[in-house]
């Protein structure tokens with residue numbers, strides 16, 4: 386095993402860190418306070434080529450691999466920012482690159498790499514289906530050279546800030562399927578066109594964090610059959626290729642958050658003097674921070690392994706899921722240690738701990754809840770009886 390650092394990757398880390406330094410605490414606090422999309426930051430990230438990280442160079446992207454993309458998102462969150470504002474453009478690539486036709490790649494990827502088009506929305510979740518993706522009800526019915534789409538989606542983030550949506554919809558009724566993982570298909574939907582034609586309504590959902598998530602209502606939306614990605618009926622399998630990347634990248638955001646909490650908490654514990662000594666000299670304050678640090682380091686190793694497996698075309702489902710589980714838990718521990726360390730100031734917006742606390746809490750639930758990750762490990766990896 387070789388744990389030496391990779392100079393190219395460290396170069397990416399320091400370049401992203403430099404870019405993030407222009408978007409400090411005050412910037413993120415302000416967009417959070419106003420519930421604004423961090424557009425300026427996302428533009429800077431796109432201009433520097435980081436959002437096109439996973440797009441191959443032949444299509445105008447940076448041609449980096451998932452381990453590099455992981456470092457990019459980790460550094461954004463470590464800086465105090467939130468990579469969630471832009472991450473979908475990276476993790477939707479798993480589906481588009483692997484299953485998109487050459488024509489689709491030529492049509493979309495160069496414009497995404499340049500930042501002329503945004504593919505920032507991933508439409509899976511529905512109110513009635515919840516975590517049971519194979520139950521989703523949005524239908525896409527083929528009529529000649531077109532599909533007609535009807536249904537509703539919930540918690541679809543950045544639909545208002547994106548040009549394109551990667552949509553999962555049902556092309557075969559559930560009852561007609563022997564294998565329930567079939568019968569779903571993936572489409573590229575032009576959001577602006579669907580809105581202009583009055584075939585789609587987007588309603589923002591207010592949440593505890595600045596996330597720009599929405600409900601989407603689709604009525605008789607016609608899209609050309611050429612916007613089907615991959616094979617009809619295989620959409621669930623195609624999306625899984627994005628899911629492993631998504632889990633590795635979400636783990637990276639959690640690791641970035643966790644490192645931010647540990648750094649802030651350690652600094653505050655060293656500077657804050659109560660009862661005549663730094664509070665960090667008290668083991669009740671110091672040990673939870675040290676414990677969180679150890680958990681983050683362990684999660685980062687599993688994340689690195691998952692990314693390595695993916696980048697080397699090896700199965701990585703268990704590792705990607707474990708990385709997401711361990712990193713989100715480690716960051717949540719770190720978040721609580723940071724709030725405890727800051728005492729009352731942990732709740733004051735100007736210290737940013739409460740904002741990051743709200744942001745990192747999401748990662749235990751979305752994009753997949755940790756219960757479902759544990760069920761996958763228990764059932765698919767360890768072979769125990771199924772709950773669903």
Ligand SMILES: Cc1cc2nc3c(=O)[nH]c(=O)nc-3n(C[C@H](O)[C@H](O)[C@H](O)COP(=O)(O)OP(=O)(O)OC[C@H]3O[C@@H](n4cnc5c(N)ncnc54)[C@H](O)[C@@H]3O)c2cc1C
Nearest residue numbers: 507508509510515516540541542596598751752753754756
């Ligand atoms: C801010 C935010 C942004 C989001 N962005 C997107 C997005 O861009 N695109 C998208 O498609 N989705 C998005 N989501 C949706 C997210 O992926 C889902 O909320 C999540 O997968 C859980 O689904 P659910 O909310 O329907 O919960 P449910 O499926 O209703 O589950 C509720 C609870 O029950 C538990 N549970 C359910 N079944 C079992 C079981 N068999 N065993 C054990 N526990 C179980 C779950 O773990 C969960 O804790 C977002 C959500 C949020 C909050």
